Each structure stands twice: as C-alpha cells, then as structure tokens.
Amino acid sequence: MSPTWAGLLQVALLLLALAVVYKPLGDYMARVFTSRKHLKVEKAVYRVGRVDPGSEQHWKTYASSVLAFSFVSVVLLYLIQRLQPLLPWSFGREVNPGVAFNTAFSFVANTNWQSYAPEATMGHAVQMLGLTVQNFVSAAVGLAVAIALIRGFTRSQRDRLGNFWVDLTRGTVRILLPIAFLSAIVLIALGVVQSLKSGVDVTNLDGSSSRIALAPAASQEAIKELGTNGGGIFNANSAHPFENPNSWTNLIEIFLIMVIPVCLTRTFGVLVGNKRQGTVLLSVMGVLWTGMLAVIWSSEANASGPLALLAGGGMEGKEVRFGIGASSLFANATTSTSTGAVNAAHDSLSGLGGGGTLLNMMFGELSPGGVGTGLYSILVMAIIAMFLAGLMVGRTPEYLGKKLGKREVTCAAIAILAMPTVLLLGTGAALLMPDTAGALNNSGSHGFSEVLYAYTSASNNNGSAFGGLTATNDWFQSTLGACMAFGRFIPIIAVLCLAGSLASQRKVPETAGTLPTTSPLFATMLVGTVVLVAALTFIPALALGPIAEALA
C-alpha cells in the first residue's frame, strides 16, 4: 500500500467512524441537556455545591457562574502546582510561579499551552488533581455555553438560559466521563501507558543504562483529546510512543478530537427542531476541514524547503509509524479544533503546511472547533453571514426565527473580534521586545512565524506550538496567559449576552422573504464569510511568515 493510499484509508476510516456515531451521540447529547432527571452523583454535586438544580439563570447569572467557576479553577490550579512538594508522586519536581500562572490560565481556558517539560516539572498528583480535572471541566464549560446559546434560539420571550451548574455537571458526568473512561482502557490495550511510577530503569543492548519516563498517560490522553484540550503528559505530546504508540491509537485519538464537535451539530439540529440546520453547519465545517487537509497534506508530501530536499523528504519532526499522511491528518484535526495536541513537530512543517495549521486556528477554530466552542463560534459566524446578506438585500436579517438586530450583531461582532485583537496586539508587542529575538529557534520569516503561532494558538485556545520558541520569560508567560484568558472569556460573555437577547425575543414566522438557512446558498455564504473575515484580518501577518517562507 502506497503512503497516499494508506493516508486516504485512514481518512476514510475516520469519516466512517464519525458517521456511525453522529446520530446516536448527537441525539444522546440533546437528551442529556433536556432531561428532567438527575443522577445520584449529580445530586451529590448539587448538594455539596448548595445549588438548586431546578432554578434557571438569567444570562448575566449564567455568565457570572462561568466566570466564577473559571476564576476558582485558576486559583486552585495555581495552588496545586505551587504546593506540589506536599503532594504524593511529586518526585522532587517543582513548578515556578511563572509556569504555574501560565499553566493555570492555559488549562482553565481549554488551551493547554505548555511552557514546561512535563517529565521534569509536573508530578502525577498535579497531572491528575489539577490538569486532568481541568481537561474535563474546561471542556464542559464550553459545552454548557454552546447549549445556552442553543436555548437562546429555541426559547421565546424568556429571560432564562438554564442552569450553568447543571449543564457543567451533566456534560462532565454523562458525556465526557464515560467516553473518556472507555477510551482510556482501549488505549491501554493498544499500548498506552498508565503507570504511577516516575520511570523504569533499563540496561540497553550496548550495556549503557537509561531511565524511561512513565506516567498515568492513558487516563489523561483520553480526555486530552476528547475535551479538545491537548496538553501532553509527556513533552513530545502525542508524538511520544507512550501516548500514541501506533497507527490505530493515532486514528482513535483523532476520532476523539473530532467526535464531540462534529456530533454537536446534530444536537443543535435536534434541539432547534430541524436537523437540516445542523447538517448544513456540518457541511460548512466539512468543506473547510477537507480543504485545509488538502493544503497541509499536499505541502508536506511535496515539501520543497531546503531541509526536505537535502534529507529526501519532509520527515523532520515526524514519526515513522505515522509518516506524512497520518501526521498531516493529525495536524489538521488538532488545529481545526481547539485541541493543540501534536503527533509531529509543527515547527518543522513545510512553509505552507505550517501556514495551514495557522490558518485553521485563524478561522476561529470552527471546522469543527472545540467542544462547544466550535458550535458557538460557527453560530456566531452564521449570524455575521446573515447580517451581511441582510445588508445586501436591505432587510433585517433573521436566523432560526429570531431577528438579528443591533444588540445581536454587536454581540456577534465582539465575539469574533476579540481573538484577532489580542492575537495581533500580542504578536506585535512581542516583536518589539528586545528579548524576543533570543527566544527564537529559527531566524527570518520562520522566526516571525514562531511568535505569530504562539499568539495565534493562545488567543484561539489551541495550545499547539511552533515548539522552538522558548516562551518562558515573564513577558511571554504573562502576555500569552492574558491572550488565553481574553480569547476564551470575551467571546463567552458575548455569546451568553447574545443568547439572552435571543431568548427574550418572540419567534418571527418564516415568510417568502426569509433566506432559508438550510440551503447550499447559505452554506456557501457561510464558508465565504469565514474565509473572508480571516483573510481580511490575517493576510498581512501570514504574508510575513509562512507565505514568505513558502515562496523563498
């Protein structure tokens, strides 16, 4: 089997697996968030939390619950890291304040940017009590916000969006936990480690001795991918053979990355009472995803940079068991969602391959995007698309029976502008700092790309990196931390405000003048809007980095 056919077979298996679970998982998630029953364990959460699961929240209360929960998450995660020496399985590892600050924001914001080498920094207790927990709950927060936005569309003349604590708990307990548990066991069966030891000593064949690092990787790997988090328990992330030992685990991990964001379009369709509304969003995501896969894969397979020409192929930073195809597939999946796990070093991708991963993030991570964040990001983009269409024909735009007035469009605009604002300001400011040149691993346009990638990844809550950048000075730690927080929470507040505003509206009946949002015309317009917004915002930056590198 040629490498190309092997790669295509994997794409086909991935799409087949997603197609099989699309309906059952999408429908199940819809039931989770509409069911009236509470599980025993959920009741325990509500009892200890002293929250009334029967009460519903105004959008402002919902938003302040999200912010309060995330705030205590940051504080607790910071403390857990700083107090590591007091915890079991710490192996003498310590976390300095800069790393702890950055990591706390990073994992709470579902980014999982890592300015540390896990094997030397984080013991197993911090990994489990701190990082694994945030891998679950930060994903559940994204899911909750998406569900609240859907309620905005489905409710009429109501000022309540549901209960954040209930949505958070159900997302964690009923969706993430069972899938993660099952996947973790499957991953172990295929070779992923799950050890409480820090390492194992071996005597190599040549008589020398080595210590091979071990960690409870499988439990973290499963939720790392499923929750579109991406923070590796080993420095090499999913390129490490203990996190991702073979082509089957690789395929499973890509599946886990994509499964919830993809199936949420079904959940959306079910909840708004028109499944085609969901499939049209999925088709838009699919077009963008497939197009970007073609860009990344073809530029990796035909890598024409000096290094690839000298070596005889673009294998720098890639593993033999994945090759070009499965590395490109993973790179596309991880940047088109907000995951940021990597099975190959993105810094060593070809000019256009690296540019493709950047552009995936710059779209706003909506093809299919992160858990929950992907759905609300594409819905916000749909509102912008309808607004543009409304301007063209001179009518007040509508979407799903709701008028898109000044307030709705303002919220949507804030939600999509937050990311480029902090991204470009952050990149520009970092370039002005005298220390930045010394932090680069490569010079010229690629050096610029390293900085651009860092702020793109942080602002979009992706977490992958052009890993050559040494982002450990105080400037990078603090500004990247701020970009992660703003890139996460400004859109969340704007989306919840939007949801509140939509819910309070009366539904308007469809008329002959309503643009149908299940048509290919609408899908085309939505793709165009996503590409246009990203292009207008980012072409100058991309021209200085990956485009210059590809043309060199």
Added chain:
Amino acid sequence: MLKQVWAGLRVLVVLTVITGIVYPLGVWVVSRVPGLESNAEGSIVTQNGQAVGSDLIGVDPVAADPNNDPWFHTRPSALAKDPLGPADPSSSGASNKAATNEDYLKVVQERKDTIAKREGVDPSQVPADAVTASGSGLDPQISPAYAQLQAPRVARVTGVPVARIQGLISENTLRGIAEPGVNVLKLNLAVQATKRG
C-alpha cells in the same frame, strides 16, 4: 458574584474528586488486569530476565568499536548530544528546526555523510528518516529502506547471512494502517538471538 464563587469552589472540589481521583485511579485499577498491565507499565522488553528497553521506545545503541558496528541504528534524536547518538528517554521532544534553518542543514548533511560512510554507500542512498530527528526523539522505528541500508554491514559484523538478516527485518516490520516501520530494538534482539544460534 461572591455567591457564585463559593458555589464554584464547592462544585469544583466535588468534580475534582470524581475526575481527578476516581477517574484516573479507576483507569489505573483496570490497567492492573493481566494483559493490560505490561502495556500500562511501558511494554518493557526483557532479555535473560534483564530489562533491556521498551518495545515502544527507540534508544540508539552505541558500538564499542565503530569499525565493527553490530547494531541496527535508530533515527537521530533531538535529545542526543551529538548529531547521531543515543537519546535520553527520561525526556522527549523534537528539534523544532525549520525547513529553512541553515545551521541545521549542516547537521543533516553531517548525518548523511556519517551514515553513508558507516554503511559504505553513496550519501544519496541514505533515506530521509535516517537523517531527520523524529517528533518524540524516541522513535522506535525506522523505515524498511533504512533497515535494508544497514543490513549488509550488520550481516558482515555479526556473521549472520544477509538473507537471514533480511528475513528478520521482514519479521520485525509492523504494517499497521499507516506506513510500514521496522522496530529497531526487536530487530537487534532478533539478530543477537540468531547469532547465538
């Protein structure tokens, strides 16, 4: 807001117990099942009761006498001190060198020349995976082409016939759904076992 903060803290504590203690330790308990446990502890390979490495981790063996090098070699590792040399598997990582990095091109050229000399071939015959650092720095596999390149030397030094070596390469080639790869540790162990006869 303060009310939400306290509620958030209490909910977070319960969710920490569920997802940060019960979940990972639950997975660990299941991983103690016979059949899963050896995977969970790193797929360690033993020879005469001695742990000699992991099935999944590539650490390059160093020849005592470079002119009589009996080993199949792994890919270069960004974790190694020299352009070619053993990785330290207590860490992991890639070189993160760009396709346009002039300094790194010299390193790749050096690897190419060293390997060509070691195998007695023209540098143009050295495959890409032999001169590029892997993503993890611990890649357990090499391409079949790189294994074939090393086969005549290993045969000569170990005294095992080339045809037998090629059979061993084939036996230790994993053909999953991705591209085929040859497990270097297992191949070296198989060559040693054959040599001892």
